[in-house]
Amino acid sequence: MTSPNDSLRSSLAQHVRDLAVIRGEVTLASGRTSDHYVDMRRVTLHHAAAPLVGHVMLDLLEEAGLGPEEVDAVGGLTMGADPVATAILHAAASRGLTVDACVVRKEAKAHGLQRRVEGPDVAGRRVVAVEDTSTTGGSLLTAIEALREAGAEVVGAAVVVDRDTGARERVEEAGVRYLAALGLEDLGLAARG
Known part of the structure; x- marks a missing residue:
């Protein structure tokens, strides 16, 4: 059975294949090496692909029971998560729904408000952590961890x-449900341990 999201998801996968997949040996943020790199900023910051990211991710969350009625905000570690969270915020707004976005710094600023989580306050709110691509998590x-320290309920x-x-x-070992819009197989790539 196909879902209404299948067409958008397929289009997003094509954009990722066309814009973000780079062949050649590369060291990933995790320290692992790979024979390809998926540079998602080429997608999440692209005029045509970014809206697809937002709608596909919002649909993924809704299909998993984590839509705007169950989630107050989305956000993750800067920089990869920033355009993903913003795309979800805009997709929700385009549907007349409310989902805030937040940005998680690697460490709190030493000046200003000295916050590690920027944007609307997440304390006491239900938040989904997002990321553009993940290897080890x-x-x-x-x-x-930062969202929980800021008082968020990470759902x-x-x-x-x-x-x-x-x-x-x-x-999942950390007690958090994990969802992914696309896997390497959707991009014509094979996983390598």
Whole structure:
């Protein structure tokens, strides 16, 4: 059975293949090496692809029971998560729905309000941690920890592209439900441990 999201998801996968997949040996943020790199900023900051990211991710959350009625905000570790969270915020707004976005810093600023989580206050709110792509889940876990420290109830984690190399398992071990819009197989790539 197909869902209404299948066409958007397929279009997003094509944009990722066309814009973001780079062949060649590369060291990932996790320290692992790969024979390809998925540079999601080429998608999440692209005029045609970014709206697709927002709608596909919002649909993914809604299909998992984490839509705007169950979630107050989305956000994750800067920089990969920033355009994803913003795209979801805009997709929700275009449908007359309310989902805030937030940005999680690697560490709190030493000046100003000295906040680690920027944007609307997340204390006491239901938040989904987001990321553009995930290998080991390290960025998501850092964001989840910071969101919890800021008083958020982290109700899920969602990525645009999952590399299928352990992120799901690590995030779920931390007690957080893990969702992915696309896997490497959707991009014609094979996972490599």
